[in-house]
Amino acid sequence: MERFLNNYLHTFSCFNLETGDFPGPVVTISRQAGCSAQRIAIKLSKILTGYSYMSETKTDAEWSWVDKSIFSDVVENMIIEINNGSYDDKAEAVRMMKEVARAFSNETIYDISDKKLIDIFKGVICKLATSGRKIIVGRSAGVILRNVPDKLNIRLEAPTEWRINRVMQLKDLSQAEAAKYINEMDQKRDSFIEKIIGRKAENNDFDIIFNYASLEDDQIVDAVINILKDKKIISSQFNL
Template sequence: MDNFFNNYLQNYRHMNFETGDFPGPFITISRQAGCSAKRIAIKLSKILTGYSYMSDTKTDADWKWVDKEVFSQVVDEMITEVVEGGYDNEKGDAVKFLKTVDNAFSEETIYDISDQNLILTLKGIICRLACQGRTIIVGRSAGVILKNVPNKLNIRLEAPIDWRINRVMQIKDLTRAEAEKFIVEMDEKRDSFIEKVIGRKAENNDFDVIFNYASLEDDLIVDSIVNILRNMQIIARLNDY
């Protein structure tokens, strides 16, 4: 099991960090509790898909944000490759770890994971999602895991804590004390998980752009992201079509 993902990632045909053979593009969105990364991801996936379909080549043009279904599809593909590809899978440990991370993905319990093999498994799945290209990965430490991979944009959503408390009170119908407790605990869990994944706290330079979610509407954030992607030539400008 210790060598499973080293072997898997070295042999995965779409990824080679040394040569730069790493398809994309992809986007990661990190957020503080109370900031709606999911809404940004959904809107962004629709707009970027529209940009892709303006080109002459319409094959595999859809952008998708990674929800539980997309995550599970990737896990199923990896399980098939593990079983059929002869990778280290004694006693079914590799498959078991893949399924454990898959089950945890849609729950906040994923941030309680401390087993290094499970964390390595998550890294492998995140890398696979990035390799697919035209994916938008929300949370799960994807930004710091993929920090040094090219052809991507790492985004961070932040807001003052008082604003986030008020927003969580409204969304979840909580008292102020309950909302504050929720935010503090969730931020601590996410920060702690990042430390488990990369061995340190997240820093501003782990992200390409940080938005103040309290002062910017969703559409303005999405428009800004699209402009950044165009200027970085991750997506084409309209007049390039």
């Protein structure tokens, strides 16, 4: 297993200082419990795809937000590459790859504590970023890709009381149940980030933090588009 981790996953490190080869473009969205990152990711993917199709290249232009099916597809492709390689620990590597994919799909990824599984997960996130034009929601992708230049790390936050009320409505929970839910989810996500980078997330791990309680989804999307233009991650010569 060490050979797989040291050799195969090393090829998907998030950047290569020697060659100047960086993945991206990629957008990551971190959020506190009660903030709907998925809706913003879907809207962003559609708008950014439109910008890409109007760019000079007009090739490989589609942006996609990473759901469990896209994550699973990337894992399956990596498994094919592993099976075609010369690793003597193929069976164990494939088993652990599939375990990470299952954890991603059923929202138990934050419960993973095994360092090898975490390293594999980081490798998959880097593989996704390498393919470019991805919007990754949660899963600590922002801190994993924090050193990638061609990216935008977004954070959605809101006051605790507002989030409790929203979760009460969305999940039909009592106030106490909603408060327990957001507290547990926030703790899980914070704990997973500590497993990834060895410390708690800080504000400077994100490029921009939005107050989800005071902004509409479209306002956040518009702001993100403008920032991506200013950072020259997308073309600035077109307006939708």
